[in-house]
Amino acid sequence: MQTVDTVIHARWIIPVEPASVTYDHHALVINNGRIIDLLPSSEATAHYQAKHTEHLPDHALLPGLVNCHTHAAMSLLRGIADDLPLMDWLQNHIWPLEQKWVSEAFVKDGTDLAIAEMLRGGTTCFNDMYFFPDITAQQAVQHGIRACVGFVVIDFPSVWAESGDAYINKGLALHDELRQQPLVRTSFAPHAPYTVSDEPLQKIRTYADELDIPINMHVHETAFEVDSAQQQSGKRPLQRLHELGLLSPAFIAVHMTQLTADEIALVAEQGAHIVHCPESNLKLASGFCPVAQCLAAGINVALGTDGAASNNDLDMLGEMRTAALLAKAVASDASAVPAMTALRMATLNGAKALGLADEIGSLTIGKAADVIAIDLSELETQPLFDPISQIVYAANRQQVTDVWVAGKRLLNKRQLTTLDSDELKAKLAVWQQRLSAKP
Incomplete structure (x- = not known):
């Protein structure tokens, strides 16, 4: 069994390449910031031991x-x-x-x-x-x-x-x-x-x-x-x-x-x-x-x-x-x-x-692990017949729960991991005063 950094199990994985394909109950395997496998969840469990395992039973994984x-x-x-x-x-x-x-x-x-x-x-x-x-x-x-x-x-x-x-x-x-x-x-x-x-x-x-x-x-x-x-x-x-x-x-x-x-x-x-x-x-x-x-x-x-x-x-x-x-x-x-x-x-x-198609843009083995998870269990995206159609025509950005860039988690259950929201809001209040001041 191979040890890897992260395995993300999801209800759906939409890789973008190949087009119009949606994988049900699959897992994305990430190591050293890159995608090394995409396979059924049962097989991922049998083949990989992950330092971090994420189960997202109501989510679709997409490229960032x-x-x-x-x-x-x-x-x-x-x-x-x-x-x-x-x-x-x-x-x-x-x-x-x-x-x-x-x-x-x-x-x-x-x-x-x-x-x-x-x-x-x-x-x-x-x-x-x-x-x-x-x-x-x-x-x-x-x-x-x-x-x-x-x-x-x-x-x-x-x-x-x-x-x-x-x-x-x-x-x-x-x-x-x-x-x-x-x-x-x-x-x-x-x-x-x-x-x-x-x-x-x-x-x-x-x-x-x-x-x-x-x-x-x-x-x-x-x-x-x-x-x-x-x-x-x-x-x-x-x-x-x-x-x-x-x-x-x-x-x-x-x-x-x-x-x-x-x-x-x-x-x-x-x-x-x-x-x-x-x-x-x-x-x-x-x-x-x-x-x-x-x-x-x-x-x-x-x-x-x-x-x-x-x-x-x-x-x-x-x-x-x-x-x-x-x-x-x-x-x-x-x-x-x-x-x-x-x-x-x-x-x-x-x-x-941008000249980055070999690096990002799809969930393809070998590419950087720039990945997002969208929760499709909300009432606004039910009932669900086609995940791709539902994401484009019905989902909203508040349903994005998790984000990884090069395998690093930057959004964890809607919480930013590298930015302090309260500190940022305090700075924005100062800018609002400055920019709205009359000349």
Whole structure:
């Protein structure tokens, strides 16, 4: 009998790979932070002696959710300027507050809040874009969550850097610092076509190729963005990015609510990824990403929440449900984006976009043990005929009871193990006072 770190027995295991498969009364075997077996519970008991054994008779085990687009620290701005269109929201509310308040302390406390919320909702990996990415990385390491930390690049100065070159150089230095961190990866994160000029984008493309890291960017988020670009340059933003050589399997285009058939074909041909943020797009009235068309074209479409300032939560279970429902309405097809597709978008597709599909995104032998448990015994998820459908269309994040990242338990029966909720709430009360103070 082999001795291992952990065996988790569950009523259902939904591995995502292979698709649409659910294993009944199976166990997941974890050793040294990795999945080493997935087999019937009776066989697991006969073959493995575990240092820690968990019995979850009412739960489904899934791969941890991958939130493929966040601005984690902006959680401190949740609800501060609601019910406004994107450019009004940004220019007249969010950017002035950021100019006044963003600092290392702001990013530290805001990131802690985001990590706490994400872990309690089953997210085990997030792809971030914000100032002070070194602080975001530091907090991710401290609390044990997996992260891809983006190096923001914009043309104008901020508290983080004073020029395009300075943003890039700081990002390159941080990339070198994080090389040995097993849970934190890096990417370039030029903000958007309307805030980043050609020269820094060309440099980013060169460095990203050399370092083999992704580039993620807000693209075609609103009709206003696309129309403005056409008026100024005669080109749609996606065309400009393609001419600059950015579209590739390393490129992650976030939002993409304004797409023509030719642009969908171009993205598919270049192998770029799309991150769909349905709730943020709905709240800001930015438009609808044609998800069903993109998937049909062979594009890898992942899911993100965007920041809590524009969502207003980091709830990937909710995002899955909204993505599935919205896609049906946009496509006028009730079979568009079925439950399994939505789950894959929130797990394996996100891992693929980040270049992590060999490491996370499915409960596959050899991959990291990023695992979540959802209690399906609640009245709200009864009666239960199909666990996958029930998770996407009926379950809520309060039913996520346990979370492991690389085999380490970060949520234990709804209690965070690496964050002090009371201490965090005290810090948030201080930020609420600061941010709501009149100038």
